[in-house]
Amino acid sequence: MQGVYGTVVWGGIPLGSLLGGVQANAVGVRWVFAVAGAALLVLSGVLGRLLHRRRDQLGIALTGSAPAPTPP
Secondary structure (H helix, E strand, O other): OHHHHHHHHHHHHHHHHHHHHHHHHHHOHHHHHHHHHHHHHHHHHHHHHHHHHOHHHHHHHHHOOOOOOOOO
16 A cells, blocks of 8 residues: 555655746746645645544544543
C-alpha cells in the first residue's frame, strides 16, 4: 500500500509543476505564490476546524481509552 501512495504523490508532482507553470505564464510568478499561500491558509483553517470537531475521537485513538465524562 505504501508503494501506491508513493506512486500517487510522485505522479502528482509533475502535474502540479505544469499547473504552476501555466499559471505563472498567465498571471505572473508573484500571483502564483500568493494564490498558493492563500490556499494553504484556507486548508489549514479547514483542517484545524475538522480536528477540533473530532478531538474526542482523536483522544480515544491516541490514548486507547475514552476521556472521563464531565459532570453536568
